[in-house]
Amino acid sequence: MECRMRDPRYDILFEPVQIGPVRTKNRFYVVPHATAMGMPALDEMIAFRKARAEGGWGVVCLEETMIHETSDHAPLPDPRIYNDKYIEPLSRVVAAVKEHGALAGVELAHAGASGPAIYHREHPLSPTAKFPHYFINPISARTIDRQDILDFRRWYRDAALRAREAGFDIVYVYCAHNLSLLQDFLDTKTNKRTDEYGGVFENRVRLLRETLSDVKDAVGDRCAVAVRFAVEERRRHSNITALEDGRRVVEALADVPDLWDVNVSDWAWDSGSSRFFDEGQQEPFINFVKQVTSKPVVGVGRFTSPDAMVSQIKRGVLDLIGAARPSIADPFLPNKIDAGRQDDIRECIGCNACTAEVMTYSRIRCTQNPSAGEEHVSGWHPEEVPAAHDPNASILVIGGGPAGLEAAHTLAKRGYQVSIADAGDEWGGRLVRERRMPRLSAWGRVVDYRVGQLQTMPNVNMYLGSFLGADDVAGFEADHVIVATGAKWRKEGVGRHHDEPIPGHDLPHVLSPEEILSDQLPKAGNVVVYDEDYYYMAAAVADRLARAGCKVTYVTTASDPCPWTHNTLELVHVVNSMNEAGIDIVVGSSITSITESSVALSRLIDGKETQIPADTVVLVTGQASQDDLYHELVSKREAGLIRSVERIGDCLGAGQIAQATYDGRKAGMRFGTVPV
Numbered sequence: 001m002e003c004r005m006r007d008p009r010y011d012i013l014f015e016p017v018q019i020g021p022v023r024t025k026n027r028f029y030v031v032p033h034a035t036a037m038g039m040p041a042l043d044e045m046i047a048f049r050k051a052r053a054e055g056g057w058g059v060v061c062l063e064e065t066m067i068h069e070t071s072d073h074a075p076l077p078d079p080r081i082y083n084d085k086y087i088e089p090l091s092r093v094v095a096a097v098k099e100h101g102a103l104a105g106v107e108l109a110h111a112g113a114s115g116p117a118i119y120h121r122e123h124p125l126s127p128t129a130k131f132p133h134y135f136i137n138p139i140s141a142r143t144i145d146r147q148d149i150l151d152f153r154r155w156y157r158d159a160a161l162r163a164r165e166a167g168f169d170i171v172y173v174y175c176a177h178n179l180s181l182l183q184d185f186l187d188t189k190t191n192k193r194t195d196e197y198g199g200v201f202e203n204r205v206r207l208l209r210e211t212l213s214d215v216k217d218a219v220g221d222r223c224a225v226a227v228r229f230a231v232e233e234r235r236r237h238s239n240i241t242a243l244e245d246g247r248r249v250v251e252a253l254a255d256v257p258d259l260w261d262v263n264v265s266d267w268a269w270d271s272g273s274s275r276f277f278d279e280g281q282q283e284p285f286i287n288f289v290k291q292v293t294s295k296p297v298v299g300v301g302r303f304t305s306p307d308a309m310v311s312q313i314k315r316g317v318l319d320l321i322g323a324a325r326p327s328i329a330d331p332f333l334p335n336k337i338d339a340g341r342q343d344d345i346r347e348c349i350g351c352n353a354c355t356a357e358v359m360t361y362s363r364i365r366c367t368q369n370p371s372a373g374e375e376h377v378s379g380w381h382p383e384e385v386p387a388a389h390d391p392n393a394s395i396l397v398i399g400g401g402p403a404g405l406e407a408a409h410t411l412a413k414r415g416y417q418v419s420i421a422d423a424g425d426e427w428g429g430r431l432v433r434e435r436r437m438p439r440l441s442a443w444g445r446v447v448d449y450r451v452g453q454l455q456t457m458p459n460v461n462m463y464l465g466s467f468l469g470a471d472d473v474a475g476f477e478a479d480h481v482i483v484a485t486g487a488k489w490r491k492e493g494v495g496r497h498h499d500e501p502i503p504g505h506d507l508p509h510v511l512s513p514e515e516i517l518s519d520q521l522p523k524a525g526n527v528v529v530y531d532e533d534y535y536y537m538a539a540a541v542a543d544r545l546a547r548a549g550c551k552v553t554y555v556t557t558a559s560d561p562c563p564w565t566h567n568t569l570e571l572v573h574v575v576n577s578m579n580e581a582g583i584d585i586v587v588g589s590s591i592t593s594i595t596e597s598s599v600a601l602s603r604l605i606d607g608k609e610t611q612i613p614a615d616t617v618v619l620v621t622g623q624a625s626q627d628d629l630y631h632e633l634v635s636k637r638e639a640g641l642i643r644s645v646e647r648i649g650d651c652l653g654a655g656q657i658a659q660a661t662y663d664g665r666k667a668g669m670r671f672g673t674v675p676v
Helices: 008-014 039-054 084-098 146-166 181-186 206-219 245-252 306-314 325-329 333-338 353-359 402-414 430-434 441-454 470-476 513-517 537-547 571-580 628-638 657-670
Strands: 028-030 059-066 103-109 170-175 224-233 259-265 297-299 320-323 394-398 417-421 460-463 480-483 487-489 526-531 551-556 584-586 589-594 598-603 609-613 616-620 623-625 645-647
Touching: 008 306, 008 333, 039 059, 039 084, 059 084, 059 170, 084 103, 084 146, 103 146, 146 170, 146 206, 170 181, 170 206, 181 206, 206 224, 224 245, 306 320, 320 325, 394 402, 394 470, 402 417, 402 441, 402 657, 430 441, 441 657, 470 628, 480 628, 487 513, 513 537, 513 616, 526 537, 526 609, 537 551, 537 571, 537 616, 551 589, 571 584, 589 616, 628 645
Parallel strands: 028 059, 028 320, 059 103, 103 170, 170 224, 224 259, 259 297, 297 320, 394 417, 394 480, 417 460, 480 645, 526 551, 526 616, 551 584
Antiparallel strands: 487 623, 589 598, 598 609
């Protein structure tokens, strides 16, 4: 590898920062973030956190770690520290992080009314009785009484002592994301108390002040005590804003904690996707904090550019560059900047595939970094790959989309002779067109990173405008062929609800996303976009058509528009953007037939039928794998004309881009080790 030196412009990022009694080695800070691993998946948790420390992050933190049985987000498997049996397992996480010179932090948390406390069948706690606001469990959070408050303070203190014994350097008091009992006390909507913990601001901030003081008294001699605080509630109208009580909290407690970790609430705004939020979008809300406190400040903003990081520090916004998603996408981001390899950073695309798997209680994954969550399970390292079993072996990859590019990159890094061909005139497969749709431009980084890497590798040949038939492939005489020819959107309406084509699907004004992606737009008029995909495509199509002047009605069989986006934290933003664009939303309804000027809808809950006008209908119902070439090659393999062949990505089964890059990595890693 070419030897390079760090750009002096970035020296400031590698300065140490004193946080109470501990000192970081640099300004790179992995903030607490969910992984959906928890105590049952301790080895996975250890390997995941260790990879970030190895990659150069100065601080690596564990996510919400519950301090008591009355607090959990089950079935989400949060870590726990509410009795001594958890000290030893968590000490193993700490040891793995410290092995590479990073400080280890832990976010001690009590979910309050945000969690149903079902794992131990406890009653959730709240300043004032209410239903849990993140779950539909039919149980009310009970009002916390004076004894409960004393118990709560003791739970926090005991948890902090256990964290110190486990070896953590930084111990958090958690008050953010609408996932904290302490935040519930600050919020006038959830705190209706009339005692010394309710009413005026000084009373509502009392428990946070007491808890911070308790934790500092318990462990502050050896551990830095941090508070994670949401200075602005963006989900709904609230007294917690950067101009009101959000600022007052920081002013009142300015120098009590050793570190302020500041953000906005709730998670859908804090980890806002790139479809709706730009890099550094939290700055207008958090930039006052350093003006108020003398203690160091860390914050997030999906920072991937070292120039943006330097700017945050020099302008006095942050002392430490916090990251969750960028550290998932590239655990070695700090080391790459340090080595002058910032062009090799695998930039987060902000798609929130990571949050989606957490929300569905699966271990974390990443579109850009297929090794995320696989460090222990599959033994995948973010940067290192096993050497080729035979460096003279040749592999032909057909298809230059996310799966094909990832397979080619992984195989080339291993040392194989790789050729990749695509019939189009641009690399990217599905992303050639999708990245040009509204709000999806950042997703193009999936292509840009891999193409940029491949173009520098001497053992790679890249061919655009190269349609290959089965005979062409056989004539290539590759040792192995990988078919990654993708998928196309169906046009007949077969999908989740329809097992047979929709009557009228073959009318000339009925389109699939293929036409919209190719900019073959209808003239202005009434357009119905029918969604059984449930993710982003129907919303992107509707947005594109509304911008083109069409009157758009979005129809779906789901009970919410684009329901998978609940898991990517985008649902509220999708709905807001549709409303702003004047798109009508019809949920829980199926298209039963299409005529020249209308569609017939049937409401699923009761079968009630309606007609709505439609000059154009776009059916976003499913994709069909383009696998004809693969099956032809299987026949040639059986005839002894090619040696081996496999299919990956959408060619194997249409899905998320994160699945495609995972398939590419898996194909690249297993070649030469298992039969294919």
